[in-house]
Amino acid sequence: MKNEFNNKLKLRTMGTKSILRLKSSLQESILDMLNAQIKMEAHSTSAYLAMSAWCHEQGLIECGDYYKHQSDEEREHMLRIYDYIIDMGGKAISPEVSNIQHEFADLRALFELALEMEVAITDSFNKMSATCVKNADFQTLKFFDWFLEEQKEEEDNARRALEIYDLIGIELDGLFQIDHQVAKLGKKA
Ligand SMILES: [Fe+2]
Numbered sequence: 001m002k003n004e005f006n007n008k009l010k011l012r013t014m015g016t017k018s019i020l021r022l023k024s025s026l027q028e029s030i031l032d033m034l035n036a037q038i039k040m041e042a043h044s045t046s047a048y049l050a051m052s053a054w055c056h057e058q059g060l061i062e063c064g065d066y067y068k069h070q071s072d073e074e075r076e077h078m079l080r081i082y083d084y085i086i087d088m089g090g091k092a093i094s095p096e097v098s099n100i101q102h103e104f105a106d107l108r109a110l111f112e113l114a115l116e117m118e119v120a121i122t123d124s125f126n127k128m129s130a131t132c133v134k135n136a137d138f139q140t141l142k143f144f145d146w147f148l149e150e151q152k153e154e155e156d157n158a159r160r161a162l163e164i165y166d167l168i169g170i171e172l173d174g175l176f177q178i179d180h181q182v183a184k185l186g187k188k189a
């Protein structure tokens with residue numbers, strides 16, 4: 001009873017910020033890191049949607065649909081992190097996104113950027129995992145498992161798109177065939 005009273009008194013004399021910290025089991029540096037990743041996923045969402053728009057403009061409708069779907073997936077990734085922060089009692093931040101590339105020299109340049117983005121995201125999750133280990137936040141480390149697994153597939157698909165482009169080439173109806181093949185990515189039987 002006395003302990004409970006002391007705890008209440010302690011809470012009352014603490015600043016609002018400190019009380020909020022008690023609500024969350026996330027360390028401040030981890031929270032900032034997660035919010036930075038929300039921003040990165042939001043950037044991917046917009047970047048893929050811009051790729052989709054460019055593809056549709058070129059008549060590459062299957063690539064256009066493929067990148068629209070990728071955009072949806074990135075939003076899901078963003079919301080997964082958003083939900084995790086909220087579940088842990090932290091404050092999630094809705095990100096502002098800028099620097100989206102809307103024009104591409106050709107389809108290969110677009111495929112290259114998609115791969116670069118995925119490699120950067122994998123790198124980010126690896127670095128964040130290392131930070132979790134350093135800060136003994138094993139819960140967040142566990143949460144990252146799903147993303148690390150997902151990145152394997154994302155990178156594989158992005159690399160395969162480039163391979164398909166180089167294998168088929170753009171002579172004759174090459175671009176038409178490439179467009180067709182990209183639609184099959186991620187749909188392994
Ligand atoms: Fe993602």
Ligand SMILES: [Fe+2]
Nearest residue numbers: 044074118154
């Ligand atoms: Fe991705």
